[in-house]
Amino acid sequence: MIRLHEVTRVYATGETAVHALAGVSLEIGRGEFVAIMGQSGSGKSTLMNIIGLLDRPSSGEYGFGGRDVAQLSEDARARLRGSAFGFVFQSYNLLARMTALEQVELPLIYQGAPDRKRRAAEALVRVGLQDRITHLPTELSGGEQQRVAIARSLVVNPLVLLADEPTGALDTATGHELMTLFSELVEQQGLTVVLVTHEAEVAAYAKRTVRMRDGRIIEDSGSPVTAAAAGGPAP
Amino acid sequence: MSPLDAFRIALRAIFANRLRSALTSLGLVIGVSSVIVLIAVGQGTQRGVTDQIRGLGTDLIFIESSAAATTSQTGGLGGLAQSTLVQGDAIAIADDAIPGVVSVAAQIAVDAQAVAGSNNVGAEIVGTSSTYAEVRDLGIGSGTFITPLHDEDGSLVAALGARVADTLYPGLDPVGQEVRLSFAGGRITFPFIVVGVLDEQGGASEANDQVFVPLSGVAGRLRFLYTPTGDLRVTQIDIQTASGADEQRVKDEVSELLLFLHETPEPDFVIQSQDDLISAATEVSNTLSILLGSIAGISLLVGGIGVMNIMLVSVTERTREIGIRRAVGATAGDIVKQFVTEALTLSLFGGVVGIAIGIGASLAVDGRELGGQEMTTLIQPWSIAMAFLVAAGVGFASGSYPAYRATTVDPIAALRNE
Numbered sequence: 001m002i003r004l005h006e007v008t009r010v011y012a013t014g015e016t017a018v019h020a021l022a023g024v025s026l027e028i029g030r031g032e033f034v035a036i037m038g039q040s041g042s043g044k045s046t047l048m049n050i051i052g053l054l055d056r057p058s059s060g061e062y063g064f065g066g067r068d069v070a071q072l073s074e075d076a077r078a079r080l081r082g083s084a085f086g087f088v089f090q091s092y093n094l095l096a097r098m099t100a101l102e103q104v105e106l107p108l109i110y111q112g113a114p115d116r117k118r119r120a121a122e123a124l125v126r127v128g129l130q131d132r133i134t135h136l137p138t139e140l141s142g143g144e145q146q147r148v149a150i151a152r153s154l155v156v157n158p159l160v161l162l163a164d165e166p167t168g169a170l171d172t173a174t175g176h177e178l179m180t181l182f183s184e185l186v187e188q189q190g191l192t193v194v195l196v197t198h199e200a201e202v203a204a205y206a207k208r209t210v211r212m213r214d215g216r217i218i219e220d221s222g223s224p225v226t227a228a229a230a231g232g233p234a235p
Numbered sequence: 236m237s238p239l240d241a242f243r244i245a246l247r248a249i250f251a252n253r254l255r256s257a258l259t260s261l262g263l264v265i266g267v268s269s270v271i272v273l274i275a276v277g278q279g280t281q282r283g284v285t286d287q288i289r290g291l292g293t294d295l296i297f298i299e300s301s302a303a304a305t306t307s308q309t310g311g312l313g314g315l316a317q318s319t320l321v322q323g324d325a326i327a328i329a330d331d332a333i334p335g336v337v338s339v340a341a342q343i344a345v346d347a348q349a350v351a352g353s354n355n356v357g358a359e360i361v362g363t364s365s366t367y368a369e370v371r372d373l374g375i376g377s378g379t380f381i382t383p384l385h386d387e388d389g390s391l392v393a394a395l396g397a398r399v400a401d402t403l404y405p406g407l408d409p410v411g412q413e414v415r416l417s418f419a420g421g422r423i424t425f426p427f428i429v430v431g432v433l434d435e436q437g438g439a440s441e442a443n444d445q446v447f448v449p450l451s452g453v454a455g456r457l458r459f460l461y462t463p464t465g466d467l468r469v470t471q472i473d474i475q476t477a478s479g480a481d482e483q484r485v486k487d488e489v490s491e492l493l494l495f496l497h498e499t500p501e502p503d504f505v506i507q508s509q510d511d512l513i514s515a516a517t518e519v520s521n522t523l524s525i526l527l528g529s530i531a532g533i534s535l536l537v538g539g540i541g542v543m544n545i546m547l548v549s550v551t552e553r554t555r556e557i558g559i560r561r562a563v564g565a566t567a568g569d570i571v572k573q574f575v576t577e578a579l580t581l582s583l584f585g586g587v588v589g590i591a592i593g594i595g596a597s598l599a600v601d602g603r604e605l606g607g608q609e610m611t612t613l614i615q616p617w618s619i620a621m622a623f624l625v626a627a628g629v630g631f632a633s634g635s636y637p638a639y640r641a642t643t644v645d646p647i648a649a650l651r652n653e
Contacts, residue, residue, distance in 0.1 A: 054562065054647050075566045082564015093559045093650055097251055107563040109240050152563065 001159065001192065002028040002051060007060030008215075009046050020046040022215035023060070028194065030159070033186040034222065035195045035206035043215040044196045045164055051194060052162045053081040065159070082110055086153020086161045090168035092145040094137045094152075100124060101133045104152045111156060123155035124148070127181060143174035150181070160192045161185070167202050179205040236569045238576070245577040248549070249584075259545045260585035262538030263629065267589025267622040268596060270531040274618040275597040277524030279611035284516040288509055290436065292371040294337075296485060296508045298324075298472040298493070319503040321466035322450065327496055328474065333488045335480030340367040341450060341469040343460070348417045349395075349446055351403040358399050359441070360416055362450040362469075368394075370475045373442055378410040378431030381449050385430075389451035393427040397435040398443040416446065425456060482508045528618075535625055538585065543633030546578050550641045557641050558649020567642040574641050578634025579627065586626030590619055 009021040021043045028034055028051075038044045049055035050062065053069065062070040069080065087093075094103050104120035113119070124133055127147040137145055146166060153161055163182070167175035183205055185191045195206055203209050208222030249256045300318040325341035343362035348355050361367070368380040380394050393414055400409050409429040417424040427448060436442045454460055454467045461467055476485050486506045493504055507515075550557070557570060565573075597612040604610070 049647050054650075075568065078561065078564060078566040081562070087562050087650075089650055091650075093555070093562070095556055095559060097247070106560070110236055110560070110564040110566070110569055112237065156564070 001030045001065055002026070002194075003061075003063040004047075004051070004057075005061040005063075007047075007050060007057040007062060009043075009050060009055065010058045019215050021050070021057070024212075024215070024217055026210065026217065026220075028160075028192065030192055031186065031190050032208060032222070033183065033193045033195070033206045034208045034210060035197060035203035036210045036212060037197060037200070037203050038212035039198065042212040044212050046215075047212070048162050048164055048194060048196050051160070052085045052087060053077045054087075082107055083156055084159045086150075086156065086158040088146065088149050088153055088161065088163040088166045090165035092137070092142075092149045092169075094145055094148060096137060099134045099136055100129060100140070100148045100151075103137075103148050104155050107152060107156045113156075120151075120155055123151040126154060126185075127151045141174075142170050143177065146170065146178060147181070150178075154185070154191075158191075160194060162194050162196075164196045165198075166195070167197070167199070175202065236565070236572060238572075241572045241576040242580065244573055245580045248553075248577050249580060255545060256581060259542055260581055260588065262541040263535065263582055263585030263626055264538075264589040264592060266531065266535030266538040267586050267626055268593035269534055270528060270622045270625075271590060271593025271614065271618050272596045272600070272612070273527035273531045274524055275593075275612040275614045276600070276610065277520060277527045278613040278615055279601070280523065281517060281520035282613050283609075283611040284520060285513050287441070288512045288516060291509065292473075292475065294476045294478050294480065294482070294509070295370065296474040296476060296482060296489070296506060297512070298474070298489065299470070299505050299507075301503050301505055318468045318470060319497060320469050320472060321462060322454075322469055323466045324493060324496055325469065325472045327492060328472065328489055331488075331492055333485060333492075335476045335482075335485045336489075337475045337477050338366045338370055339475075340364050340370045340473045342367065342471050342473065343450060343453065343468075344470045345418060347446075348421070349399055349403060350415045350417060351409075351412060354403045354405075356399055356402040358396070359445045360418070360453075361445050361447050362453040363447060364450055367447065367473070370473050371442065373436070374434035376432045376434045377408060378429070380431055380433075381447060382430075385449040386451055389449060389455045391425055391427045391452050392430045392449065394431040394433060394447040395429055396433055396443045396445045396447075399446055400429075400432040414446070416448070423457070425453075482510065532625075535622070535629065539582070539629035539633050542578055542582055542585075542629060543637065545581075546574060546634055546637035547640065549577075550574065550637045550644075553641075554644050554649045557644045558646040561644070561646035562650060570641045570644075571635075571638040574638035575631060575634040578637070579630035582626045582630025582633070583623075586623050586630075589626070590622060593622070594619070 004024055004026045007021055007024045008019065011018045011020055024047060036044045036047060046055065050057055057070055061068065064084070069077070072080065101117065101120050101124065104123050105116045108116040108119060121133060124130060127150050129144060129147050129151065132140060132144055140148065167178055170178065179202060182193050182195070186193050195203070197203050210217055211219040298320065300320045322341050325339050328336065329339040340363050345360050347358060347360045349358045363381070364386050365381045365383045368375070373380065376397065378394070381392065385392055393416070395403070395409060395414070403409065403414060404412060409432055412429050413426050414429055415424055415426050433442060450467070450469070474485070474489065476482055486508065490502060490506055494500070494502060497503055560570065594614055597614050600610050601612040602609065
């Protein structure tokens with residue numbers, strides 16, 4: 001479903017160019033639970049941004065669902081991003097002064113979807129927050145806030161959930177609960193999850209681990225970089 | 236995103252910062268309300284002046300001496316002594332049978348003190364003839380106006396304007412009473428017998444503060460008003476024309492006649508119809524309206540800059556919010572819509588409140604004395620529409636640039652911005 005070929009991302013910072021990604025080829029199939037691991041600066045977040053259409057590759061190919069999406073217009077990318085991807089960040093990125101239900105409704109507003117309240121409430125039930133629907137972020141614990149963020153990314157029924165250090169701000173027990181939730185979403189609901197982390201304990205929940213260093217993939221437990229085409233289920 | 240959703244988001248953002256939003260709108264409230272009030276004052280003044288001119292009568296043409304026109308403001312006898320117009324001119328115009336001329340009245344207007352018993356009042360003494368009441372459409376409350384008999388025998392009688400009568404004879408019927416008129420700072424005083432009192436004239440009419448006496452009566456006692464050739468100098472000649480008459484033709488023919496009588500190639504007099512006076516006054520007050528409107532327009536502009544300023548601050552402050560919205564599927568267009576709607580809502584709120592205050596203030600000021608002058612305001616629907624449209628335009632313009640800036644926010648940087 002996700003197919004990256006020789007993707008690079010170069011940032012020009014003053015005189016020198018920084019190669020955040022120095023040629024990454026990766027395939028991820030539907031229903032996979034992939035952890036991308038690496039030190040900070042290894043390019044794992046850049047990779048996630050490119051997969052999630054938040055960023056564009058400097059060169060290389062990106063196919064999503066059999067479609068070349070590297071050259072899509074900004075608006076087309078925004079629409080695809082809104083409908084096919086869900087994002088979860090370390091800082092929950094909830095909007096202040098909005099109830100859990102309103103936070104989860106937000107993507108549906110931009111999709112112009114009908115029946116928003118009911119669908120948002122259902123998404124909150126999916127992450128176990130049926131008792132927190134009218135709470136504001138300040139009235140929720142860190143784990144609960146992160147669940148609201150997950151519900152917000154699930155409400156559009158995305159194909160892929162992208163999680164960037166989702167447990168980074170949580171204590172260990174809450175972190176484990178959250179990872180259990182991700183596993184359930186993958187196993188019971190067929191969601192594809194790409195998880196960026198530097199904690200091996202968190203990565204252990206994933207079925208496949210991709211290690212990165214200096215903008216390159218140095219190890220892939222699921223499908224070797226050199227034989228990318230052979231690994232993973234076809235999209 | 237539907238417009239309703241955009242409006243909801245805008246309201247939320249506006250109410251999240253109530254004080255700031257209120258202060259931002261205040262600039263537009265002041266701008267819009269001052270546009271409405273100042274234009275209402277300008278137009279009200281115009282209406283007042285044109286009413287005053289119309290109140291002089293209907294279908295009138297006024298002739299004044301060019302020399303007196305510059306000096307008659309003093310109201311003294313000196314100005315009158317320089318007048319080039321004489322009573323003979325009025326008689327000649329009446330005798331010349333110019334088509335369209337209905338009646339002619341010459342007049343002398345002098346400021347004087349009117350005294351009765353222990354009461355006295357400053358009044359303009361108008362020396363004229365019995366035709367004047369007809370020319371100026373003056374109604375008589377009690378007694379009579381100057382009669383043709385008075386014109387002939389030059390008797391010392393007076394018809395009082397309504398306010399003069401009230402001041403000199405409070406609660407009394409002045410007819411038959413004596414009133415003393417004192418000219419030139421009291422050096423010349425004559426007793427007159429009151430023969431009538433005029434009806435109270437419409438608000439702007441000057442007739443309420445005037446005293447009417449027969450020209451012949453005054454002239455016989457003020458010898459210096461005569462020219463060396465024995466003609467009586469007058470301040471002004473009024474001509475009433477037939478309704479629908481060609482005023483321009485009447486003016487031309489009267490002008491030709493006067494040039495001949497005065498034996499001069501260049502006019503030493505000024506002929507103006509009521510319409511001329513009204514259009515001159517309208518021109519002046521339109522200039523005033525434009526001036527006042529421009530000043531108010533500047534405050535509207537400043538208000539708009541305030542809105543833009545706050546919107547720019549708001550975009551900067553809400554970088555993270557913009558990033559989150561982009562990440563959950565908002566297009567650049569959605570972001571633009573959100574910020575433009577917000578600026579538009581702020582501006583239109585300011586506009587609506589400003590219109591309400593503008594109308595309220597205009598109504599409150601109407602008819603009040605301000606600096607000894609009665610204020611008249613005339614609320615113009617077009618000024619309300621204009622102020623509203625300008626407010627909307629300001630909102631749109633001042634929202635657009637910040638909204639564009641919002642779309643340049645990099646969602647990645649915004650989302651990692653903790």
